[in-house]
Each structure stands twice: as structure tokens, then as C-alpha cells.
Amino acid sequence: MASADRASPPTARVVAVLEFLARHPHDRFGLSELARRVELSKPTCLGILTTLTESGYLVRDVGDNGRDKTYRLGPALIALGHTAQESLRVSPAARDELRRLSEAYQTTAGLSAVVDDRITLLELVGPAGVDVGVRVGQSYPFAPPVGLMFVLWDDEALRAWLAKAPTIPLRTDSARLDAVIAECRTSGYLVERMTPGGRRLYALMAGMSNSMPDELRALLGELVSDIGERVYLRGEAQAAGRKREDISVISAPVFDHHQRQVMVVSLQIGRALTDAEITKRARDLMISAAAITAQLGGAAPAVS
Structure with a gap:
């Protein structure tokens, strides 16, 4: 057989x-x-x-x-795509939240989830005529260092993700990773800095399977080699005296009725922001994430 x-x-x-x-x-x-x-x-x-x-x-x-x-x-x-989105719990109300964010900040807002062990873009709303270089349905391997935003709020999911064979050779600064987890759980969102390597990372990984050529693996190793190294931490920026920070994306979690993280809402930035500007966008993003969580009948877990 x-x-x-x-x-x-x-x-x-x-x-x-x-x-x-x-x-x-x-x-x-x-x-x-x-x-x-x-x-x-x-x-x-x-x-x-x-x-x-x-x-x-x-x-x-x-x-x-x-x-x-x-x-x-x-x-x-078209009908097939809409049906697929509905099966993945992307409702018209969720698209409305992305549209609100996109219009408020004239940038792209997206909703993504881990589907079949790959990070998949479920919905994307952006300003007319703007090509952001990604499309709905595009996916990436869900393995360190890619995917931290999908496990930050769940200890069990975080341990399982860290136990995966990494996409590239990694070094891990445990103390810094702990600081990233603590700050993100307290604030309710994740801010990623924009680095030359970070700009190319997802473009290189788009469409790749979890098994990639050695040449690409080596190149990625030059771009990102530490889990959480691109995460913006307010304390670090203040200690360094930086007034503005180049930011790539801000993300917030969506939870189901088991209080498990099931999606991520993200706002693309792609420019330098002050801490106040970061906070304003992050709070609006959290409002949308909370609204989508409510649409799913979900609830955020208590901060430990």
C-alpha cells in the first residue's frame, strides 16, 4: 500500500x-x-x-x-482564499483592526500564525500602491532564531521552540533572553530593531523549507546569530543615551480561550522612532490584538 x-x-x-x-x-x-x-x-x-x-x-x-x-x-x-482565511479564524473584523492600524500610521499591518510548523502570513493591509515585499500566504521556518514573537508569552511553547534544531548556528545569551522575556511580558508587546541583517533575513527565508542549503545557512549565520539580539529594550536604549532607534516591526500577541497565544498582530515601521513614538504605536497595536482576542473568545494569561 x-x-x-x-x-x-x-x-x-x-x-x-x-x-x-x-x-x-x-x-x-x-x-x-x-x-x-x-x-x-x-x-x-x-x-x-x-x-x-x-x-x-x-x-x-x-x-x-x-x-x-x-x-x-x-x-x-478569491473564494478559495477567503475560505482558507476563515478556517484559520481571520474574520472581517480582524481585517478591520489591521485597516485601522494601517490608516493611523500609513504603514502595513499584518496578522500571522504558526501553521503546520511554519510561520504564515494570514492577512496584510497596507497603504495603496506600497509593495512591502511579502504576500498573504507566505511562510517561514518556525525555528530559532525566527519566531520568538510567537512563544514569548507561553513558557511551554518557548521551551519547545528553543529545543528545536536552529535554522542557523546560534549563540544564546541567556541573561539577555531572560530580560527580553520579562520586558515583553510586562509591556505586552515586542519591538524589533532594524539592522542590516534583519532587513534581509525574512526575504532570504521566505519559501524555504526547514532544510536549507549550507550556503544559505552560512549566510544567515552572519546575519543573525543570537536569539533576541534584534529586540529593542527600553533600558538598554536609555543607558546608551540613544534618543531615537531604528525600528523594524512592533508585534503583540493574540490569545485563544485556553489563554494560549495563537496569532501575532504586527505593525511595520522601517524607520527611526523615539521611545514615546514606539510606545504610542505599541499601545494602539495592543488594542487591536485585544480586540482580535475577544473575537476569538480568548483571554490573555495573567503576567507571571
Whole structure:
């Protein structure tokens, strides 16, 4: 009997076509170019395109000459995507909270969760015309040093995450990590500083499996090598006399009815802020996180 984990090459070909078109949402491709780009024979590719078009997952456009045909993503995927979001508990009310944050600060707000042991972006709202370089559905390996914001408020989840094989070779400053945990649990949010390595980290990891090439692992090791090293701690900034800090993102947790962290709401920053500006954004972010927690029937755990 075939293994339940056995891969299906025909299905992989269909996925390859859809993923390629999803990476180029504003472009249209003819059969020959699409077959070449996804490394399929033209007959195989045509069969896939025809079936997906008949099902509404693709749209076929005919050129002015009546002969040239190109393909792009179709409307059936819209309903499919909305259904997937609903199954992951992304409600219209949650999108409203992200929209409120985005409009208030003219930046991008996102909602993410750990799905199938990968960090997955569930929803994203940003200013019109702004390309933030990520898309809904994009995912990253959930292993140190990536994913700290998903375990900060849960001792058991934190221990399990730290026990995972790290994505890259790490050194861990236990005292600093303890300070990060204590401050974030007290404040209710996490602030990540923007560093040259941090700017590239998620772009490099997007779409990667938990098993990555040695060359990429080595490069990531140069970018980030200490859990929590990018976290902004108010006391450190004050001790160093810094008036402004380059901030990458501010995040706050969402909890379920078991008081377990199930999502993260994040506000992209990408510029220098004063401590007062950081605090204002963080408090608004926490209001949205609390609203989404309430939508889920959840509750935040007591701070230990």
C-alpha cells in the first residue's frame, strides 16, 4: 500500500503553475513561456491550464488577433482564499483592526500564525500602491532564531521552540533572553530593531523549507546569530543615551480561550522612532490584538 506521505508529481505540477502565476499577479503568460518557466512540456502544461481555466482558477485572455492566448489567476481563487482565511479564524473584523492600524500610521499591518510548523502570513493591509515585499500566504521556518514573537508569552511553547534544531548556528545569551522575556511580558508587546541583517533575513527565508542549503545557512549565520539580539529594550536604549532607534516591526500577541497565544498582530515601521513614538504605536497595536482576542473568545494569561 502506498505511503500516506508519498508525493504526487502530477499535483506538484499543478501547484508549480499556480505558485508561479501567484508570484507574478500583474503579468500574463502564454503557453510556451509558462511551460518554459515552470519546466514542463507544452502538452502537460496545456492540460493543466485547460483544466484550471475550466474550473475558474485561471482566466484565459485571447489577443486582438484572435489567436494568441495568455493566462492569469482566476476568480475562483478569491473564494478559495477567503475560505482558507476563515478556517484559520481571520474574520472581517480582524481585517478591520489591521485597516485601522494601517490608516493611523500609513504603514502595513499584518496578522500571522504558526501553521503546520511554519510561520504564515494570514492577512496584510497596507497603504495603496506600497509593495512591502511579502504576500498573504507566505511562510517561514518556525525555528530559532525566527519566531520568538510567537512563544514569548507561553513558557511551554518557548521551551519547545528553543529545543528545536536552529535554522542557523546560534549563540544564546541567556541573561539577555531572560530580560527580553520579562520586558515583553510586562509591556505586552515586542519591538524589533532594524539592522542590516534583519532587513534581509525574512526575504532570504521566505519559501524555504526547514532544510536549507549550507550556503544559505552560512549566510544567515552572519546575519543573525543570537536569539533576541534584534529586540529593542527600553533600558538598554536609555543607558546608551540613544534618543531615537531604528525600528523594524512592533508585534503583540493574540490569545485563544485556553489563554494560549495563537496569532501575532504586527505593525511595520522601517524607520527611526523615539521611545514615546514606539510606545504610542505599541499601545494602539495592543488594542487591536485585544480586540482580535475577544473575537476569538480568548483571554490573555495573567503576567507571571
